[in-house]
Amino acid sequence: MVRERLSVVVTRRLPEVVETRMTELFDVELRDDDRPFTREELADAMRRSDVLVPTITDNIDQALLAQAGDKLKLIANFGAGVDHIDVQTARQRGILVSNTPGVLTEDTADMTMALILAVTRRIPEGLAVMQAGTWGGWSPTAFLGGRVGGRRLGILGMGRIGQAVARRARAFGMQIHYHNRRRLHDDIEEELEATYWDSLDQMVSRMDVISVNCPHTPSTFHLMNARRLKLMKPGAVIVNTSRGEVIDENALTRMLRAGELAGAGLDVFQRGVEVNPRLRELSNVVLLPHMGSATREGRAETGEKVIINIKTFADGHRPPDLVLPSMV
Template identity: 85%
Template structure:
């Protein structure tokens, strides 16, 4: 009916300012407990809403979409990655999908460099000594890591975040290399002093640090599989701030335990929050709880994009951050 407000269901708690603005504009149902919805609860929410605002913790597959009825018209994802949503099926059912690209570029790139430094300089090991009271004083040979200046950084996925990582790493004196579906414009390569590798295998085998910055798609699932991980130098480290599914986590764990790879810094995991327990035991691994986007500024900007996408859709226009299968 004309003038009737859109019904919007938000699956997790968002920053207070974002929730307040959503309530001002729409008929909003919030998840006050912030507990991830079960599959049945999520499907029920989609049946009674015009718009769903999910997060990466909500897995929306084709079978779920098949049973939501005809009311749902927009899935306004709170996050840039949409690999947890069956976008193709949603489109077939007339449901638009939007995301929040661009606002987390700097935050994620900062975290990537933090992980590189944490692994190569053994920061968590030093922190553990201080927290347990086991430190007995300075020693010339204690906790020696390696400087990152001069090391070869291989960036897997040279989009916005990959390029932001390159700029930061270049400032630290690292040599920038990358593998991407398409080679960057010559001007960008020159600015970043970046070397493109058409062969991922050849790049992986020659790098000191690998940074995973590509999205998770069917073509990137286990892109860093056991065979490719074995190509890495024993002195090399790998960091991942993108999606856990890009790396074969079991194979990585085996190689780290065997000393075939020097270390890893992981902010994302193949099975969500279910982290391989053997990874927790390794001193050469830094594990973080998906903190790449965890800044007040970034989360607020994500919310602003969600609101703009919903408002634009409500006004009868194409959401500015509409996701289409060809983008994936």
């Protein structure tokens, strides 16, 4: 007896190799363009598919899940973060949620280090002058940045990505400090030569660079709020390759404009694509369009994980990357 293939709806364009493999395995509906689904289109897809493959651009909240029919059984997210999915409500409705952890660790850590260097060494300012053709030649006092070696790096969130950032920063001679929900095992701390801070306030006030690498949860929303940002040294820099909601973007903007912080490097923003226009005006801020995980290898490996989760589910087993409400 031939088992009927699962119907799968993918909400965004994926790498060609991933789409090809999905077509071979499932009854899949792919996208012709790459615009995000509207809520109405998303609700329709959830009613007529066994499996939905969304991305971070799809806000699957309680109201949307209420419109899902009995057919939908798995939301196989393309990406590690699931703060855009109401996992609790999904499970209550009998819908499993899976994600793709661990795939983009190295890529995101690379971009974190790139932002630290870009801000502290004023790379975008130099690039802008060269592109404009206004460079007048070398000067002993032009484009003076700061040396990263010897600086204190405070990592907020010491999971896979935070630890990968620490390894890179150590190679540049930075001193590693971190704050985490749970302290790391002694052997990991020793390997990374990392100092644990139980108090985030105390760590923030003593660091030269803060790297935000924690997920967005109700407890981390505006974790770097106006009060905590003001604890940072005026010469300090903050970078964020995690989730924009962790930083109070308006407070950060005010401090940067007032010269109360030396700079910032942001790959994510509190309101998605709606970037605070005042941030764009600042020469000491590096803004990137959520590029932290944007490598061909990373996207392909993410797709492979999605396929494994769906295939395992189709075979009657628990997806290996199942997300439980307690994990969110």
